[in-house]
Amino acid sequence: MSIRIDQLPRDKFIMPGTAACPGCPLLIGLRQVMMALNGKMSLVIPAGCSSVIPGMSPATSYGVPTIHVPFASSPAVASGLVSAVRMRGNNGPVVVWAGDGASSDIGFAALSGAAARNEDLIYILADNEAYMNTGIQASGTTPWMAWTTTSPNGKTEERKEMALIMLMHKIPYVATASIAYPLDFIAKVRKASQIRGFKFIHLYAPCPPGLKFDDSYTVKIAQLAVETGIWVLWEYNQGKLTISPPSAMYKDKSKRKPLSEYMKLQGRFSKVGEDAMKIYEAKIDAYWNTILKLSELYK
Amino acid sequence: MQETIQRQARKVLVGDHAVAEAVKLARTQVISAYPITPQTLIVERLAEMVDNKEINAKFIRVESEFAALASVYGASAGGARAFTATSSHGLFYMYEMLWWAAASRLPLVMAVVTRSLGPPWNIHDEHTDIMAIRDSGWIIGMAQNVQEALDMTLAAYKITEDSRVLLPVAVGLDGFILSHTAEVLEVPSQEVVDGWLPPRDPHIPYVIEPGGEPITMGNMVKSDAHHMLLKKMMDEAMDGAKNVIHDVFASYAKLTGRNNGDLIECVNCQNSDYVAVATGAWSGDIMKAVSDLREEGYNVGFLRIRFLRPFPEEAIMDVASRARGIIVFDRDYSTGLGGIIAAEMMGLVPQSVSFKGVIAGLAGVDVTPSEVKAAIKDFIDDAERNGPIRIRKTWLMQKMEGGKP
Ligand SMILES: Cc1ncc(C[n+]2csc(CCOP(=O)(O)OP(=O)(O)O)c2C)c(N)n1
Ligand code: SF4
Numbered sequence: 001m002s003i004r005i006d007q008l009p010r011d012k013f014i015m016p017g018t019a020a021c022p023g024c025p026l027l028i029g030l031r032q033v034m035m036a037l038n039g040k041m042s043l044v045i046p047a048g049c050s051s052v053i054p055g056m057s058p059a060t061s062y063g064v065p066t067i068h069v070p071f072a073s074s075p076a077v078a079s080g081l082v083s084a085v086r087m088r089g090n091n092g093p094v095v096v097w098a099g100d101g102a103s104s105d106i107g108f109a110a111l112s113g114a115a116a117r118n119e120d121l122i123y124i125l126a127d128n129e130a131y132m133n134t135g136i137q138a139s140g141t142t143p144w145m146a147w148t149t150t151s152p153n154g155k156t157e158e159r160k161e162m163a164l165i166m167l168m169h170k171i172p173y174v175a176t177a178s179i180a181y182p183l184d185f186i187a188k189v190r191k192a193s194q195i196r197g198f199k200f201i202h203l204y205a206p207c208p209p210g211l212k213f214d215d216s217y218t219v220k221i222a223q224l225a226v227e228t229g230i231w232v233l234w235e236y237n238q239g240k241l242t243i244s245p246p247s248a249m250y251k252d253k254s255k256r257k258p259l260s261e262y263m264k265l266q267g268r269f270s271k272v273g274e275d276a277m278k279i280y281e282a283k284i285d286a287y288w289n290t291i292l293k294l295s296e297l298y299k
Numbered sequence: 300m301q302e303t304i305q306r307q308a309r310k311v312l313v314g315d316h317a318v319a320e321a322v323k324l325a326r327t328q329v330i331s332a333y334p335i336t337p338q339t340l341i342v343e344r345l346a347e348m349v350d351n352k353e354i355n356a357k358f359i360r361v362e363s364e365f366a367a368l369a370s371v372y373g374a375s376a377g378g379a380r381a382f383t384a385t386s387s388h389g390l391f392y393m394y395e396m397l398w399w400a401a402a403s404r405l406p407l408v409m410a411v412v413t414r415s416l417g418p419p420w421n422i423h424d425e426h427t428d429i430m431a432i433r434d435s436g437w438i439i440g441m442a443q444n445v446q447e448a449l450d451m452t453l454a455a456y457k458i459t460e461d462s463r464v465l466l467p468v469a470v471g472l473d474g475f476i477l478s479h480t481a482e483v484l485e486v487p488s489q490e491v492v493d494g495w496l497p498p499r500d501p502h503i504p505y506v507i508e509p510g511g512e513p514i515t516m517g518n519m520v521k522s523d524a525h526h527m528l529l530k531k532m533m534d535e536a537m538d539g540a541k542n543v544i545h546d547v548f549a550s551y552a553k554l555t556g557r558n559n560g561d562l563i564e565c566v567n568c569q570n571s572d573y574v575a576v577a578t579g580a581w582s583g584d585i586m587k588a589v590s591d592l593r594e595e596g597y598n599v600g601f602l603r604i605r606f607l608r609p610f611p612e613e614a615i616m617d618v619a620s621r622a623r624g625i626i627v628f629d630r631d632y633s634t635g636l637g638g639i640i641a642a643e644m645m646g647l648v649p650q651s652v653s654f655k656g657v658i659a660g661l662a663g664v665d666v667t668p669s670e671v672k673a674a675i676k677d678f679i680d681d682a683e684r685n686g687p688i689r690i691r692k693t694w695l696m697q698k699m700e701g702g703k704p
Pocket of ligand 2: 019020021022023024025026027049053128132133207208209210
């Protein structure tokens with residue numbers, strides 16, 4: 001499915017004047033979701049920055065039917081919502097747009113449950129790698145060694161690989177994506193909307209205040225994540241796992257940019273010295289290995 | 300709508316199955332529940348009905364009670380008629396969602412099979428679980444018997460979907476005493492229920508659906524005063540529900556011949572010097588004690604609380620203003636306060652009227668009509684001799700061997 005930027009809808013699905021910080025990645029990502037589906041969806045949003053971004057009721061800047069729900073509940077609310085609208089003959093996409101805390105921690109059981117039931121949902125984990133709305137606390141996807149307010153000396157644990165965990169739920173579609181690669185992401189959302197069952201997309205969305213980088217660098221950081229190989233774009237579609245085009249060349253380790261280029265722009269990694277950087281690079285290799293092996297398994 | 304009493308099928312059902320029967324008759328579209336004793340028979344029966352296509356509904360087999368309520372809430376937001384059921388620890392696991400659902404003003408029906416709370420683990424009956432949701436914005440009814448569990452569940456749909464109400468309704472039934480006890484009951488036919496309870500209008504109050512009207516539910520609020528106003532509107536809807544509850548049971552009575560009252564059921568409560576008060580299944584035993592006492596010449600009646608929310612304030616004040624004494628039996632308690640119904644009622648009973656609160660039957664402890672009778676008799680004798688007496692909290696329980704529990 002090839003997508004041309006000049007053929008994407010130009011409608012303003014998100015009205016101006018949101019409460020997002022400058023350079024907010026969620027606004028970029030959410031806009032891409034709405035473009036992908038031409039605004040013809042409904043959104044289920046748990047507590048997080050995305051419940052604040054649309055601004056204050058009785059107004060909202062989100063131009064699509066939206067329900068804001070408790071932190072842990074979005075996959076379950078969406079399961080009921082999609083059941084109801086399907087019964088009423090509406091086959092449009094129901095999209096959960098949830099943070100990493102909502103998905104990998106507090107709402108993990110509900111996410112696993114909805115996936116195991118193969119509910120007809122598109123679940124997008126918009127991952128800014130910490131609890132941003134409450135002021136940058138470590139979550140299940142915060143990477144090793146990253147500073148947060150609850151890991152002031154750097155997180156001591158590994159992050160959870162949410163897309164791999166979801167893959168093992170045997171759902172029809174799992175992908176990773178990045179806000180810096182809109183055509184790849186939009187193609188994935190559109191593909192997901194054509195498939196029945198549970199679709200999971202893990203979207204990398206680096207947040208300037210949370211990761212401590214200049215707010216003009218949001219897209220650059222997201223791009224560097226792919227170019228250094230720390231974020232791998234891949235797609236599992238009903239039995240077949242492939243590395244997505246923007247990441248394809250980085251299978252070859254020598255093509256990857258040095259990890260330090262990604263890390264040095266982010267204050268959260270200031271504690272990562274040379275030794276830690278080496279360990280980090282080994283972790284990246286190990287992740288690539290897993291994905292490449294999986295792509296051979298799921299041919 | 301038919302206005303004459305319609306033929307009904309006579310069946311023998313346990314309370315949980317009676318609730319499932321009502322859920323089916325209401326043509327519920329989305330059902331989601333998680334098993335917990337003594338509610339399990341409801342879930343199992345409904346899953347069976349869905350699988351056998353006895354009912355055209357989707358059953359969402361969730362991984363927790365929190366998800367059960369969250370998913371029926373989502374279903375209601377998507378325009379469907381939805382139902383869940385739980386008990387005790389399961390109800391507490393739902394707690395955050397209970398408040399969110401009520402304040403979203405979406406229609407929902409939930410059965411709560413009352414059960415005590417651990418530790419220690421105990422599956423037996425107590426009302427403290429359902430009492431703990433009384434501030435959340437749910438309308439809360441308590442059935443006295445299996446027939447009423449069925450009738451009240453059916454009525455709950457009509458109450459919650461009424462545009463003057465739009466608050467979720469919890470129907471309480473006592474664990475085991477009703478949930479697992481078979482009674483003969485009368486079940487209205489599908490045609491009669493269809494005529495009385497039309498399909499839900501998905502646009503009341505609003506519907507969230509793909510490609511639909513781009514409305515938002517629940518984002519942050521510009522002024523806190525607006526949020527406070529929403530609370531006041533919920534309170535007004537609770538007040539409005541009093542009339543709706545009256546109308547719903549009145550119209551149901553026209554079809555079935557059954558009407559056990561509105562927010563309360565009154566058995567000689569308005570013309571007696573003394574009135575005993577309780578809610579739920581043990582009301583039968585308490586009524587038995589009351590009628591025995593009447594035979595012995597005591598001028599005593601009974602007030603059964605059918606709805607804990609909206610609280611039957613006016614009815615209670617009316618009864619209390621005519622009485623010489625009120626004795627309340629609570630199968631529930633608020634640690635550090637006492638029996639919850641007693642606490643909520645005492646302020647409505649004039650100082651000149653004797654009052655006593657009795658906590659009994661917690662944790663499934665059996666309370667016999669003769670124990671109740673003795674407690675009422677003691678109260679009346681004491682009040683006549685020393686009145687007015689005012690005792691909000693007493694414990695009616697067996698002495699444990701060795702003096703200490
Ligand atoms: C049950 C509950 N616990 C805690 C909170 C407070 N809370 C609101 S948003 C949030 C963090 C959200 O983090 P994440 O899901 O990563 O989304 P982000 O804000 O980063 O987009 C927390 C902890 C809450 N709303 N509900
Ligand atoms: S904290 Fe980060 S994710 Fe949240 S609104 Fe600001 S930029 Fe966006």
